[in-house]
Amino acid sequence: MTRIAESELILNTRGAVYHLDVRPEELAHTVITVGDPERVKAVSKHFDKVEGTYQHREFVTHTGFIGQKRISVVSTGIGTDNIDIVLNELDALVNIDFTSRTVKEELTSLRIIRLGTSGSLQEAIPVDSFVVSSHGLGLDNLLPFYTYQNTPEELSLLEAFRGQIRMQPSAARPYLIEASKELKEKFTEGFHTGITVTCPGFYAPQGRVLRGALSHPELIDQLTGFRYENQHITNFEMETAGIYGLGRVLGHECLSISAIVANRIKKEFSADGGAAVEKLITQALERIAQ
Ligand SMILES: O=P(O)(O)O[C@H]1O[C@H](CO)[C@@H](O)[C@H]1O
Numbered sequence: 001m002t003r004i005a006e007s008e009l010i011l012n013t014r015g016a017v018y019h020l021d022v023r024p025e026e027l028a029h030t031v032i033t034v035g036d037p038e039r040v041k042a043v044s045k046h047f048d049k050v051e052g053t054y055q056h057r058e059f060v061t062h063t064g065f066i067g068q069k070r071i072s073v074v075s076t077g078i079g080t081d082n083i084d085i086v087l088n089e090l091d092a093l094v095n096i097d098f099t100s101r102t103v104k105e106e107l108t109s110l111r112i113i114r115l116g117t118s119g120s121l122q123e124a125i126p127v128d129s130f131v132v133s134s135h136g137l138g139l140d141n142l143l144p145f146y147t148y149q150n151t152p153e154e155l156s157l158l159e160a161f162r163g164q165i166r167m168q169p170s171a172a173r174p175y176l177i178e179a180s181k182e183l184k185e186k187f188t189e190g191f192h193t194g195i196t197v198t199c200p201g202f203y204a205p206q207g208r209v210l211r212g213a214l215s216h217p218e219l220i221d222q223l224t225g226f227r228y229e230n231q232h233i234t235n236f237e238m239e240t241a242g243i244y245g246l247g248r249v250l251g252h253e254c255l256s257i258s259a260i261v262a263n264r265i266k267k268e269f270s271a272d273g274g275a276a277v278e279k280l281i282t283q284a285l286e287r288i289a290q
Pocket residue numbers: 034035036077078079115116117118202237238239
């Protein structure tokens with residue numbers, strides 16, 4: 001077994017992984033990720049018992065129980081560059097022996113569920129509704145740094161996307177990964193479902209103009225109009241494709257669910273996004289704790 005060097009798997013003085021500051025025994029195998037560090041306590045306040053809290057930079061982790069179900073909630077901050085850190089360190093916590101610094105013979109698959117916010121790309125998906133991401137379509141550049149396998153269904157969808165929406169090659173090389181089917185089945189009634197586009201920014205990469213002009217002004221209309229068989233693009237945000245992609249690379253079951261806070265077609269923003277997120281957390285925890 002190859003020993004992983006100190007410069008590659010970085011552990012701190014308490015034997016915890018570098019960015020998350022969490023030790024292997026401090027992580028549950030069901031993990032909720034949220035972007036906002038403040039949202040961690042909005043989730044853990046629903047726990048019957050909190051066994052530990054950990055924080056380093058924007059990465060806040062609370063581990064506890066709802067009934068017999070052990071759950072960790074971890075903040076990722078914004079963007080797929082942070083997802084690279086969080087997913088790799090979560091994986092290391094369960095699949096690398098920190099004493100021998102070797103990959104374990106028996107691997108553990110985590111259940112990872114993102115509870116985030118997002119902008120709708122369809123008029124009929126209003127603010128304060130919830131979207132389950134059937135696929136993450138990445139316009140960021142994280143996943144091409146890894147080797148991974150696409151399914152034939154993913155390749156057909158990606159080919160349709162590339163045919164209908166011509167990204168400038170210097171701007172993005174789109175990739176696409178499907179959600180965990182097992183987790184998705186828990187979230188059907190009361191949830192919209194569709195393809196989520198993950199962007200490497202909040203402004204121009206999501207077609208927003210304040211002062212900087214867009215290099216691809218048709219992007220929003222093209223995403224809204226995309227169709228392949230019975231599938232369409234529902235929303236965009238900044239983490240889902242990275243989570244699904246690294247879940248595929250590392251062997252974890254991943255699902256991303258978003259509270260819609262903006263409708264980009266109707267140009268509306270939620271009057272109380274906090275309330276929508278709170279409702280999403282309550283509904284999601286009921287299903288996750290089962
Ligand atoms: O509310 P969170 O979970 O952070 O998710 C969305 O909100 C942030 C942008 O405001 C991005 O992280 C985006 O993905």
